[in-house]
Every structure is written in structure tokens, then in C-alpha cells.
Amino acid sequence: MKRIYILGFLLIISWNLFAQNSFDLVIVGGNPGGIMTAIAAARQGKTSVILERTNHLGGLPANGLGATDIATRKATTGLFAEFTKKVKQYYIKHYGENSRQVEDCSDGFHFEPSVAAFIYQEMLNEHKDKITVLLMRQFDTAHQNINVKNGHIENISVLNRENGRKELYQGKIFVDATYEGDLGAAAGVPFRVGRESKEEYGEPGAGRTYEYWKSQPSEDSTGESDNAIQAYNYRLCLTNNPENQIPFPKPESYNRDEYISLIEDVWTGKNTQKIMSKVTNEMMEENRRHIAQGNRTKLPGDNWGIKKLSSLVKLPNQKVDGNNQHAAFLSTDLPEENWPWPTSSWEWRDKFAKRLKDYTLGLFWFAQHDPALPEHFRKDIAKWGLAKDEYQDNENFPRQVYVREGRRFEGVYFFTAKDALPVEQGKRPPLHPHSVTASHYALDSHAARKRETGRVHLDGFISYPTAVYTVPLGVILPRNIDNLLLPVPVSGSHIGFSTLRMEPCWMALGQAAGITASLAIDCRVSVRDIDTTMLQDLLIRQKATLVYYRDIKPEDANFPLVQYMGLRGYLPEWEANLQDAIDNETLRKWSKLCGHSLQATPGITPRIEVLQQIYDQIFL
Template sequence: MKQLLITLLLFWSINVFAQQTYDIVIVGGTPGGLTTALAAAKLGKTSVILERTQHIGGLPSNGLGATDIVTRAATTGLFREFTCRIKDYYKKKYGMASTQYQRCDDGFRFEPSVAEQVFTDWLGEYKGLITVLTMRQFDSSPRNLKKVDDKIVQINILNRDKNTQEEYRGKIFIDATYEGDLAAAAGVPFRVGREGKNEFGEPGAGSVYKYWHGPEMDASTFIGDNAVQAYNYRLCLTRNPNNKVSITKPQNYDRNEYASIIDDVWTGRHTQAEMVNVTPEMLEANRKHIAKGNPTMIPGDKWGLGKVVNLVEIPNEKTDANNQHAAFVSSDLPEENWAWPTAGWAWRDKFATRLREYTEGLLWFAQNDKELPDHFRKATREWGYAKDEYTDNGHFPRQVYVREGRRFEGLHFFIASDAMPVKGGGRPPVYSSSITASHYGFDSHATHKREPGMVHLNGFLGYPTSPYTVPYGVIVPKDVDNLLFPVPISGSHIGFSTLRMEPCWMAMGQAAGVASSVAIDEKVKVKNINISMMQDVLLEQGTTLIYYKDVSLDDKDFSMVQYMGLRGFLPEWEARLDEAIEEQTLSYWKRLSKLNIKVQSGVSTRREVLNELYVKMKK
């Protein structure tokens, strides 16, 4: 009897430990997941971050150290705090006069280990509110999720260290995975692949061939398909002999995968717009030029390892080495990743190993293949892995760069026109429910491998955008009451391609944390929260909701400008706050606000008038 009682008590204690309850349950330790927890913690809410690997931070902790953003002031909030913490790290450790501090580029460039450390320290400031659990895997199946009506009440997680199941309950659930595993299990409709141009009229939609920064080619059909843009690893390389680990030949090496690079090196052939004016005679002349021991002379062509991967300098003589956009064969591995978004983790892990060996083989080939020019190989052999990065993984990144997984169909489906000017030189549509401003071009990597006669890889594209507003609906499902997805957001392939950068993901994560807190406090569904209340908190946390060229976060009326801008009072790129109010503008503002204020045009400033309207409208 005594032994039975002990057994029952032990069973009870194990299950109590295994079932845990928080305000917010976050699946995915990506930057978007981390900012969700941080924003909520600022409001006193508890959260748990469930990360599948042993390390938090997603891609910034795995090689993406060159931040992709066009207008830096457009995306602020917790992302800006992250860059400030990065900058402060290099300032404190090396000093403002150091090369390391200068190369951190105001906090926008950093080493992988530094990103992880900054994230870890930051989360540690909220002990008791934020719990981080690594080696916790969510398998995307409805069996691992319990719903009552349209509300998630519990998810089941695999503890990979112990090979045991754990249960997590929460008031709000967050899908912060790159793949969208949680929302899919919850039954939210999603898309994978590319829409055709006929669906939304988007530039670059469907099957497209174009020079990089150049024109679209006749082979483009713009027809949609199930193709997913390529993944790769962001490599941390160095030429510093004191911190360099040599590239080794992988066990499964297939020279044929890289052999077409040989002729590209000798001729200088690449995929950028400069190739429009390169003739066959120029390519043949370049071959002879290289044979004499010279580097390439073709416009736009790269030499050495830069021909194979794109090298961006980060502090301490290291690189963020990405896929080389100008190459037909680089570190991306198109086609083979198409199954990733909806596959299980067994398949994904197998592909991750395949991609690692492919990448190692690419570097080995560039440094050692005897059909490449001697001086080209010598130049590439200057590089190796950074010895002090990823020390538990052979100095190789631990996570695949999943550029695009599932894309959900939420309250707002973000498409190309949401990030393009309504009229020449003007803004894209301004959404009053904005959760962040952002600015990055439409950017997709290849969906197919090299094809004979094509100027570039299918699907490799870039088109410009303008600073835009991101509506709350892109992270909100239509039919699940307590779920938000700030990473696998709602949008088309082209629309998603501008939102998919870490600054924007971090901003959307911050919004998810604030929205969750508001929903909890107001006891409402996430789709029914008071948008204005959420925005007020986001502004208190330093978020930019609509971008103005002449109004910074430091301006005393920043929040007022944000409020009035989202309501149509300031449609231009500049607010011109200290200029005298014009009669035409004054009349427009009175009509828009439906308020009759006594102001004399040409005397009061725009700032003064806006403040008077703001106070009355906020009552």
C-alpha cells in the first residue's frame, strides 16, 4: 500500500511538472517569438518560449549578421532596442575608436554569438515573467493541440532531451516558427508556393526569369505553382589565420553539382544586369585574360570566394556569407527544399544535413578543384570557418535559413500593392490598424536550379517598394480566438517577400505580445481587441507605426504625429510640423476631424493645430 501511494505521488508530481500554464505560450525561439515575450513582459504577462534547438535567436544567432532593411528609421520598437544593445556591446567591449565598433554599423551588423548573447541577457532581465525552454519540439498535427470551440487550450510538446511529452496551457498561443507549424495544426488555412500574376496582378508573381536588377525575360510565364524559394546557411567565415578553421571535404561530395561553375569563372558569366551588354567575344577575351594570371575583367563579375558566395563584413574580421545573387550556382539549394514547409522534423533534419554537405562541398570545390584557375583557388583558400563561432557544431550554423514556409490566410492578406505607392512618389495604402512601419524590397530567391540558356534562376527576383504600414490583420487568423502568427504571416508569395526580414518579424512579434496582453486584460478574442489601445502601448514601447522623413522618435510630438498620420491628416512623406498652417490644409483637417477649431491660417503652426485636434480626438 505504501509503495502504491509513493508511485501515485510520483506519477502526480511528474504530470504536474509536465503540464504548465502561462499567459502566453510561444512556439519558436525566433526573434519574432522573443520580442513577443519581451513586449508582453513589459506589461506584466508571463510567457514560455518553446524552442526546438539548443539555442535561441533564430537566424541572427545563426549567421544572419547583416541586417536587411532599406529605411532604418521605419522599423523601431524592440528591433531598435536590439540594435542599440548590439552597438552597446561592441562599444563597451572594444571602445568607440575600435574597428569592431565601427564595423557593427550602428548595431545593424554583428557576430552570431553576439546576437545570441544579447538575446539571452535581454530575456534574463525578465526572470519570473519569461521562461525559455530549449529542445522542445512541436510536431504539426491536430493531435498535439486541444481546442474547445474556436479556442486553443493546450498543446503537446516533445522534450527532445528526455524523449517525453509535455503539456502547455495558456490564454494566448503564438506561432513564431518560420514554418507555421502551430497555426497549421490549429486548422488555419494556408498557402505554399507562388501565386500567378493573374490572381493579384503582382510584379514578379508566378514563374519569372530576370537578370538581377535587370529586365524580365520572354521565358517568364507568370503562372503560379507550388515552388518554394530556396534555403541556405548564412556562413560565418574569416581570413584571420588566428581564428580560421580550414574547409574540409564532406563525406557525400558530388563534384557534378558544382562543375558548371568552372566555365562561369573562366568566362566571367554571371546573372546581373551588366550581362545585357556582354558579348560572347568579351567572354572569350576574358578567358584568355584569366589564363595569363589575371582576375576577371567582365563588368559586375566577382573574383575569388565572392564569385561563389556573397561576403558581407561584420565585426572581428568575419562575414555574413549569403547566397551570391549574381551566381548560377551558390549556397542556395533550390527545388530540394519544396517539401520543407509541410514536412515533419525527420524529413527536415535529413534535408538540413543534405544542405550542409552541399554547402561544404561548394566551398571545397571552389578552393580545390583543379579545373579552376590556380589564382582563383588561391584567393578562395584564404577563407575558412570562424573558429570561435558554433563551437558545438563544427563551426557551422545550426539552423537552415528558412526564407518562406507556410503563409496563412488571416484577417488581412498582404499583397504587393500594400507596399507600393498608390500614385507616383506617394505612399502605399495607409492602414489605420498599423502595427509597424517597414521598408524592404520584394525579394525572393530562386525556386529552380540552373537551366540551360536562361539568364538567371527561375524565381530569383527583386523589385522596389516604399515605406509602408503593416495592418494588424496580417498576424490574426479569422477563426481561432486566441492565436497570433507574427512570423508565418498572412500574405502572398510576393507580399510576404518584403515582410520576411528579421526587423519586420521582430516588430510584428512585439505587436503580438502587446495584442496578447490587451486581449487578456480586456477578456476578448485577439481579433476583437481595441486597436487604438494596442497602438498606444506600441508607441509607448517606441514603435513607429507610420514613417515620416522629418519626425524622429525623439520628437516630443512623435506619438501625436503617428496617431494623426494613420487617420489621414499627414498623407505626405514629411509632416512639416513647424511650418505655418495653410488655409487649404486647415480646411481639409477640419472636414476630416469634423471639429470646428478657431485657428488662423498663416499664424499657427501645423504642430499647434495638430496638437489641438489630437487632444480633442483622443477624448
């Protein structure tokens, strides 16, 4: 009898513990995509738990990516716009409206890592009753860590890295907000790793390709598919302010041989810019003599000092976001060695993260100290160091690797280059009626291989301009799991993913995921079966831009009307031109599209009146 009592008592305790770990949404990954998913769901009254592997929230923006990657700033709004507004207000509050810091924050699009972390936490704090954040929780991609029945995830098992114990989490909807796609892979969602061939989708820059930066492929390009992953690096927060600076330390694993190729590149000025195609050996030797006389490089397209190693974007408080230098053969990217990352264990990933950190520190130490480099080049770089007031618990170094691309899932919609490229010159890309955000960035991939003798560039380093495009809900929907959303490791080709992978887009997709999850719960349907119109209605009310127009802002009174009509094909151009008089051709098109005879006088009736007439017929 006593044994039965004890067993029953233990069962009660187990059930209570399990109940405490039950939420509407279980979100794996505390990056901006995961954060915005939780916030959007909370605004719909849903509870979430964010399971973050590290000891800090915020993903890459909180780890050095302080220069927001977006080509048209008004293209992506909603929660992302709320974030940038809060960033700007932070600098106004702390330094004054007319301060240099406010100017350098560039309307909230440029920020220090610590400020990004602060703002994300502030946004989460607004929903403390709905959002639980648990740090140091690691999900490992293994079948025993997930329970799936009939296409439905019932629970997942997560490692508590602080005490080494496993914890079980139950949810109605699960969200993979990892950069790697670990949860989706464990659930059995089909995925791709590597590069598609140019032949498969006809995408520019696809497959194995060599080209001068922002140019055309060289004759060495084959376009063949492979398992290569674009390079990772750390986005560094650097400063040339001596009062807030930590010198680059020499890592214990320092290997001078890794950086020797930089010596000739500095002396000759060799780089990967397109203009190098016109540079002769004689010009490079003349540049060597010029530098030997104490001068800076004069070779076209070449950079000097810190900019030879890293591209720099100004941040507030005399800091910069230091990224890989696109014009250099040797910079902070470390191609090839990261290829196993997407499908490897966290044990392997942690080892590579340490390897990448040591490589990066070694590069800057070499550039500041190696006597084979010009003395005035070394002195220029010696002005720079790590920001003393950032990452103070991690030796002033970023805590997360910039994972540019992990697994890419094969979802309901597979996004490729054609979805981001204009259908004709000056026109839009294809308009998706199920759009959940507009976005805009180039087709952009970093190198997939290290320097190869005789090659004009690094394999895989490409950039092709796009136009503002729409992103369909299908990119975050798996085809085979009913209660899983993928707002970060989205569905797309290597080239298609290369433009979606920017944090503003991920934040917008997170917002869409949070609302999608809430609708699926309320309507008791699969995430694939939610009413897309209801989703879009909620997004538009939250001032999310689903179709971008140059002459309409989310704050405008007619913004909802324009979004609704744009999604339905009434406004295919870049401008809505609401106050212009409607012409005969447009009146015929709109009448045919809505199936009604419209009351309007061509050349007199404003377009806005006709659109309102159609809107009233459809929705009232």
C-alpha cells in the same frame, strides 16, 4: 482503499505537473519574433514559455544573418531599435567607442552571431520572473499534438528531445513563432505554399519568372502559379583572418559533378547581371584568354574569388556575413530540393539540413581545390574559412537553415505587393489605420529552380524596390482561432511575404503580438477583438514607429502626436512639417476630417498648434 489512495496521489502529481506547464502565453519558436513576443508580454505583466526546438535561442541572427536586412533603418523601431542599441553598446563596452569593431557594427545593424545570441539572452534575462525558456522542445504538426475546442486552443503536446518524452503545455494565448508555421497548421488555420500567379494579384515578379537581377521579366516568364518555394541556404560567418579560421572541410558525401558548371562560369565570366545582355560569346572567350594569363576577370558584372560564390557584408572582428551570390548561377542556395520543407516532418527537415550543409561545404572545398579552376582563383578563395570562435559546438557551422519562406497563412488581412508599393510616384504605399509597425525592404525572392539550359537567370530570383510601408495587425491574426497569433508565418502572398520576412519586421510583429495577447487576456476577448487603439497607444509609448516620417524620430517630444494623427489620415506626406504655417487647403481638409471648426490663421499658425488642437478635441 490503497489503490484509490495511489490513484489520487498520481492525479495530484499530474495536476501539479500540468500546473507547472501553464502560462499566459505559450510561444513555439525561439527566434527573434518569439523572443520579442515574450518580452512585450512580460512588460505587460504576463508570463510566457518559449519552446525552442534547438539547443540555442536567436533564430537566424544568431546563425549567420549578421547584416540586418532593412532599407530604411528608422522605419522599424521599438524593441528592434532596443536590440540594435544594445549591440552597439556591446561593442563599445568590449572594444572602446572609437574602435574598428564599433565602426564595423554599423550602429548595431551588423553583428557577429555570438553577439546576437548574447544580446537576445540579455534582453530575456531582464524578465526572468516572467519568461521561461525551454530548449530542445519540438512541436510536430499533427492533430494529436493540439487540443482545439470551439476555435480555442486549450493545450499542445511537445516532444522533449533530450529525454524523448511528451510534455503538455496549457496557455491562455498561443503564438506560432516558427519559420515554418507548424503550430498554425496544426490548429487548422488555412495556409498557402508555393507561388501565386501574376494574374491573381497583379504583383510584379509573381509566378514563374526569369529576369536579369533587378531588371524586368524576360519573354520566358509565364507568371504561372506553382508549388515552388524560394531557395534556402546557410548564412555563413566567414573570415580571412588566419588566426581565427577553420578550413572548409571536404564532406564525406562530396560530389564533384554538382559544381562542374562553376568552371565555365569562372573562365568565361558568365553571370546573371543585367549587363550580360550586352555580352557576346567573343567577349567571354576573350575573358578566358585574359584569365589564362594570370589575370582576374574583366567581364562586366562578374565577380572574382570568394565573391563569385558568396556575397559578403563586413561584420566586426574581421568577419563577414556570407549570403548567396545573387549574380551567380551557382552559389550557396540550393533551389528545388527544399520545396517539401514547409509541410514536412522534422525527420525530413533534418536530413535536408545535413544535405544542405554538405553541399555548401563541398562548394567551397571544390572552389579551393579543383585543378580545373584557375590557380589564382583558387588561391583567392583559399584565404577564407569558417570563423573559429563561432558555433564551437557545431563544427563552426551555423545551426539553423535560413528558411526564407514556409507556410503563409490566410489571416484577417492578406498582405500583397500593393501594400508595399507607392500609390503614386513619390507617394506612400496605402496607409493602414490598424498599423502595428512600419517596415521597409524590397519585394525580394531567391531562386525557386536550379539552372536551366538557355535561361538568362534562375527562375524566381527577383527584387523590386518598395517604399516604407505600414503593416496592419490583421497579418498576424487567424480568422478561425480565437487565442492564436502568427507574428512570423504571417498572412500574405509569396511576393507580399517576401518583404515582410525580414527579422526587423518579425521582431516588430512579435512586439505587437505580445501586447495583443496581453490585451486579449486582460479584456477576456478573442485576439481579433482587442481594442486596436489601446494596442497602438502602448506600442507608441514603447517608441514603436507605426507610420514613418522622415522628419520625426521616436525620441522627439511630438512623436506620439504625429503617430496618432498620422494613423488617422492627417499627415499623408513623408514629412510632418510641424513648424510650417498651415495653408488654406490643409486647414479645410483637417476641419472636415475632425468635424470641428479649427481656430487657426492660414499662413501664420504653425501646423503643430492645429494638430494639438485636434488631438485635444479627440482624446481629452
